[in-house]
Amino acid sequence: MYDKGKIVIGVILFLALFTIPFWYSQATGEADRKLDLKPPPNGATQCVESAGYMRAKHMDLLNDWRNQVVRGEDRTYVSKLTGETFDKSLTDTCLEQCHTNKSQFCDECHSYLGVKPSCWDCHNIVEEE
Amino acid sequence: MIDKALRGSKKYWLWLGFLATLFAVGAGFYVDQLWHGLGITGMSRDVSWGFYLANFTFFVGVAASGVMLVLPYYLHNQKEFGKITILGEFLAVVACGMCITFVTVDLGRPDRLANLFLHPSPNSILFFDIIVLSGYLLINIVVGWAVLDAEYKGEKPRRWTKPLILLSIPWAASIHTVTAFIYAGLAGRPFWLTAIMAPRFLATAFAAGPALLIIICLILRKYTDFDPGKVAIKKLSTIVTYATIVGFFFLLCEFFTAFYSGAPEHTATLKYLLFAEGGTGLQPYMWAVLFMTVAAIALLVYPKTRYRYDTLAFACFLVFFSIWIDKGLLLVIPGFIPNPLHEFTQYWPTAKELVITFGVWGLGFLVLSLLYKIAISVKLEVGDREIEH
């Protein structure tokens, strides 16, 4: 094979870069980080939907709420789980009623996964300490 | 055929390198704009569209001008245009691409570009503009490539190219009409609210585009073995002459309506441009355009200067440059001066804005150079064989 040396070096370099997601966090120690989610301080255990549903779909749910509220539709949300009604508002329903500890719940999981929701570029919340 | 673009002289690679550098620097400053916002430009609350959209408006015209080669060749069998229709089609592709790039660069939230497709709004002219621009780009690249490829292989072009080419003719008129409608449909901007906007756009497009093509043909004739042919250039120069005269006439019509009627809404902006009432920013450019146009018309109308390639090139440069200034600086920006409250805010592009604009030019001309290299290489290789169409 021509240029064997260059090719072998190139292949090794490529494999190293390609597998970065697998070994980088191990190398920097990030992989040892544990997820430490704190439950709502008021002791509430039931969200608007089940925990599994929320874990998978809370982004879609909030997006739907946002589109519906901003563009003028019904502000009332009916829970599929309990039938209870809620106001479609992240601040007034989610953050004010239960998850007053946003940095220990929402932010903790988001930063663990490397997710940066852009909501906070505009929306201001005053967090309770 | 793409391999033809990858082989060239040192001058060719230097030219490409220059354009690529222009693009890279522009792209770098665009990142700055993404980070800090459109505030790095000279635009303001009052003059909210600036140099980017000025160039967009101008290049839509250049794109439309491809039809000036297609129409005589395919509809009227003017065989002399056969050699250079591909140049017109490729220029249309690049010009459309530059337009779309300029609009994207001008957006405040380009990350939300998909909203244009997720929430189509036929009430908005911009919706139609996107459709016609992308459509024209696709038609020309597909047809241009197919016809060139057929020529390369020594075959007749495939049958489906004919209806598409015929479609491209009214489509060319539509891209510029729709772009003119962006401006001409706004009751709140009296400088733009004129029925002659679309005709003006078309006339100046058919002057500036072929003028650019003539300059390109003369450059190609000088630096490569490709000769577009005396007759083709002569016919193109006739088109440029008539179009420049008509475009100038339309401008004078605007002057008449405004100044003879004396209606303040219509005279305010022209008084700003011509007599610097409200600010001196653009007055020199308005008069420069008037002089350049008259000079160009003089050179073009007189046969001796129209036939000689050096005076023709100069006249075409005058036409291209004056229309670039007129359609851009003197049409888009003055629409905002004075503002709806009759206040005067000046506008001038910032250095960063200019660098980003030239970056888009660099990208456009880079792609154009690559496409032209392919087209010319094919044509030189294949020779002067007449291809049936």
Added chain:
Amino acid sequence: MELTRREFLKMAGFASAGVVVAASAGSLLAGCSPVAKSADGSLKGKQLAMLIVPSRCEEGCDECIRACHLNHNVPNLANKKHEIKWIWQTEFQHAFPEYMENELLKERMEGVPFLVLCNHCANPPCVRACPTKATFKREDGAVMMDYHRCIGCRFCVAACPYGARSFNFEDPRNGLDKSKINPNFPTRTKGVVEKCNFCTELNLYGGDLPYCVQACIKKKGSQEASALVFGDLADEHSVIHTALEHLQKEEKLIPLRRKEIAGTQPKVYYLV
């Protein structure tokens, strides 16, 4: 038959084009109208409007502007070219440039402050211009902004005959005092357009009034003395009808609108 590379690319191209067209056509058929509908009829109003009585404005007063801009986190930026303003004060000949050549009127209106803001037109050219329906007309007449959807093309800014719209040329938080931000209303990001929203975030159907109106009532002591009146023109019990009756019959004022010739049917009336 063997599938060639060229044929595969052709198919892939057509397939993706087909998907884009189908998706757009679907969205198109689903939501064409720029007027938003309310599903449960929760919006009770039909034609929100505002009256401005310039003669009642006191010299040097800007309470309405400050109330609006403070509560809506409107920034105060160093670079005046990037200025954002939802409501501001100007002179008669700038609010009504169509009367610019009328010396008698100008003399009569000399020194009278004229407040200008978004007119929430019944036939809004900005809504028509918007390519993403980020600005849309609500059922009750308010012209709304969806900051999540705006792509910042500024076509609406060009279309507005009143210069009511502002574009965020830089991060608005550059011009906001962190200690004074209203947490109940979002700031915006750079790259979107904003304007007066008739305070639709408040409970307008439950007794709330726009901040500017509230500020004027507070300053002048009562609704009857206020320079700003807000209500639903379609509701005959609304305070706006009482005010119109009084202002026209007793004070003999006439309801002027800006730039009638544009055909926009603005809903802000100036009683002069």
